[in-house]
Amino acid sequence: MNTSFDMTFAPSAQIVSVVRRFVLSLYERLLGRDELSAQLALATHELLENAVKYNIDDTTFLRVSLLRNSDEAPRFLMTIRTRNRASPSHITTATEIVGRFREAADPALLYQQMILASIASTDGSGLGLARIRAETEMNVDIKVDGDLIEFIAEIERNLGGRS
Amino acid sequence: MTADDLDLDLDLGDLRAAFAADDVLRLILAGSADFNNEVAVRELLAAVDERIRRLRAREVVVDLRALDFMNSSCFKQLISWILAARQHPEEQRYRIRLRVDPSRYWQKRSLTAISFFGDGIVIVDAG
Numbered sequence: 001m002n003t004s005f006d007m008t009f010a011p012s013a014q015i016v017s018v019v020r021r022f023v024l025s026l027y028e029r030l031l032g033r034d035e036l037s038a039q040l041a042l043a044t045h046e047l048l049e050n051a052v053k054y055n056i057d058d059t060t061f062l063r064v065s066l067l068r069n070s071d072e073a074p075r076f077l078m079t080i081r082t083r084n085r086a087s088p089s090h091i092t093t094a095t096e097i098v099g100r101f102r103e104a105a106d107p108a109l110l111y112q113q114m115i116l117a118s119i120a121s122t123d124g125s126g127l128g129l130a131r132i133r134a135e136t137e138m139n140v141d142i143k144v145d146g147d148l149i150e151f152i153a154e155i156e157r158n159l160g161g162r163s
Numbered sequence: 164m165t166a167d168d169l170d171l172d173l174d175l176g177d178l179r180a181a182f183a184a185d186d187v188l189r190l191i192l193a194g195s196a197d198f199n200n201e202v203a204v205r206e207l208l209a210a211v212d213e214r215i216r217r218l219r220a221r222e223v224v225v226d227l228r229a230l231d232f233m234n235s236s237c238f239k240q241l242i243s244w245i246l247a248a249r250q251h252p253e254e255q256r257y258r259i260r261l262r263v264d265p266s267r268y269w270q271k272r273s274l275t276a277i278s279f280f281g282d283g284i285v286i287v288d289a290g
Contacts, residue, residue: 017177017195020232038268046235049198112279119243127235135272 001076001159003030004065011052011060011084020045023064030066036078036157039136040064043080043153046128050151051082054090069156076159078138083150091149097126098142107133171210175200180207188220193229196237204237208244216255223257228264238273242280249284260286 003026009015023044027037044064051060061083069077086094104110111127111134118125129151133140138153171182171190178194190211196204215223227233233241245259261277263270274287 013198017197017199017232020195035268042232042269045197045232049234049236053198108276112276115239115242115276115280118239119246125239127239131235131238134276135269 001030002067004063004067007062009060010058011055013052016045016048016052019048019062031159039138040078040080043132043136043138046132047080047082047151047153050128051084054086055084056087057085060084074159076157078155078157080153081150083148085147086149091144091147094126094149095142095144097129098140101129101133101140110134171207171214173203173207175203178203182211182214188215188218188223189226190223191226191229195232196230197232197234198236201236201240205240208240212244212248215257216251221257222260224260224262226262227270228262232269245280245285249282256284258284258286260288262288265289
């Protein structure tokens with residue numbers, strides 16, 4: 001069951017939907033028509049759009065993995081990572097937004113509040129990140145190293161009966 | 164009103180839209196609404212709103228069943244339209260009937276947010 005793939009590509013908005021459909025097809029094949037496959041596809045799309053939109057050079061990185069997390073129970077860790085270079089202002093905004101997720105007691109309510117706030121703004125609203133947290137229950141984290149920004153969306157699931 | 168008045172079709176490759184007036188006004192969306200066509204979605208919904216009000220219709224059906232995916236930016240445009248429609252004067256106000264396919268995960272989950280913003284003017288048909 002353990003599987004992962006990496007992609008490195010020049011930022012292209014056209015590629016995002018292609019990758020989403022690939023992720024959905026791949027994990028439906030591996031997991032069956034499980035909601036988890038759709039959650040992974042949704043999170044991949046939103047993270048990748050951000051990575052393409054806010055990239056400041058010619059490389060965007062994506063890794064999607066499904067790894068067994070325990071020998072004793074059929075628990076698997078699903079992880080999506082995107083990495084790209086970004087402007088200091090975007091890194092500051094993104095870090096603040098992820099901090100709000102950590103403090104939010106109700107991710108769905110935060111998402112609704114962010115939708116309302118974003119209607120008056122044009123960019124950098126963090127709606128895609130909020131949607132991942134609200135609609136997939138995946139944890140969203142951020143790592144910053146200079147101008148490199150990495151988003152990690154993660155969820156642990158019991159996939160009993162599949163090996 | 165003529166049929167030409169209601170020809171509001173859109174083909175952007177990944178995203179297709181068709182607006183039609185039979186016994187009811189219908190906007191049908193298919194494909195994928197994402198980063199590539201956020202502006203087109205905003206303009207389309209504004210144009211649809213204008214047509215509905217011009218026709219003084221009381222309801223529009225928005226058929227999302229063939230829409231594989233809608234990203235958060237386009238979803239925001241849909242919410243913006245709903246919020247704007249709520250603010251119309253009584254004589255121009257209309258219902259938005261969303262026809263959805265609950266087997267599509269994003270449609271099922273996003274209904275929660277839609278019902279939060281709909282405030283009586285949005286009806287969700289999950290048939």
